[in-house]
Amino acid sequence: MIPTEEKATQGLFEKKLISDTQFKQVKAYRSLEIFSLNAELKLFLYLSVLSFTTGIGILIYQNIDTIGHIAILSLLLVVTVICYYFSFKNSTGFQKGETNFENPIFDYLILAAILLTCIFIGYLQFQYTAFGTHYGLATLIPTVIGLFCAYYFDNKSILSIAITGLAAYVGLSVSPQSLLNNDFYETNTLSYSAIALGIILVLWSIYSNQIALKKHFTVVYLTFGLHLISISCINNLFKPYWFVFFLFLAAALYYFYTSSYKVKSVSLFVFTIVYAYIGVNIILFKAIALLNIDEFLISFFFFVPFYFIISIILFIRLIKKFNKDSTDDSIR
Structure with a gap:
């Protein structure tokens, strides 16, 4: 065991919070040096979401004249709605405490939905000025949606995006x-x-x-x-x-x-x-x-x-x- 974990386990044993048998079992398990790939897999999922949303942005930029604005907005809307649909369908609903999806992939699916929402509303305002001269609404609306989804789906990444949007609405570029x-x-x-x-x-x-x-x-x-x-x-x-x-x-x-x-x-x-x-x-x-x-x-x-x-x-x-x-x- 590494020194910190060994010290922590030793402390639990000395305080008689675990038995001698449990202490030996923990030491034996630690000696196997088994490690989890959970963090690495989640990192790849996160990078996949970023790559996908970035790819959407590049696709829009490079083919904006050939694809057409309506087609691009329609594609964004369809993909975004699909992401929201499966996220809500597999959600356990709002809870005041900590909650998670049964399958962690949906955490990244709702994250993709929020990012696509930001792209959709930003593109809609940029191309068609859907909110007129009220440019702050193009920031405030994704922020409100992000705050709702952050609490409903219990997602810290979405909460960070929402707070960043709130700061941008105030006038700060973080x-x-x-x-x-x-x-x-x-x-x-x-x-x-x-x-x-x-x-x-x-x-x-x-x-x-x-x-x-x-x-x-x-x-x-x-x-x-x-x-x-x-x-x-x-x-x-x-x-x-x-x-x-x-x-x-x-x-x-x-x-x-x-x-x-x-x-x-x-x-x-x-x-x-x-x-x-x-x-x-x-x-x-x-x-x-x-x-x-x-x-x-x-x-x-x-x-x-x-x-x-x-x-x-x-x-x-x-x-x-x-x-x-x-x-x-x-x-x-």
């Missing part, structure tokens, strides 16, 4: 290119909208936990909330009123830090630490600039390599501590 080139960094309104949306997502996750509504969606909401709030606050650290956003960022990151332990999400924990590190370094450089001590700058740049090495070591230790604490909590 992509690496937009973060570098978009007006997000130049428009205070978008920055405030991002913070407001992040707070709403966090508040909804808290409310959902209180009423036991899809509690396992909490990680998705917190992840989006963390990125929206942190990026916006870091952006405003370069404004004249930076101190207010620094205090807000510190409070928000403390909340996400404690929440990462509650939901046992290492990705949430890692991003929280990264944003905190970026924020602290920005404030550190601002403090050095305000002090304007040239002699100190020479000493500071001398210690920069050591500073980054120590930062990496502390980061690794924090990750190890998080994994250890999460494992201990699971045993308890």
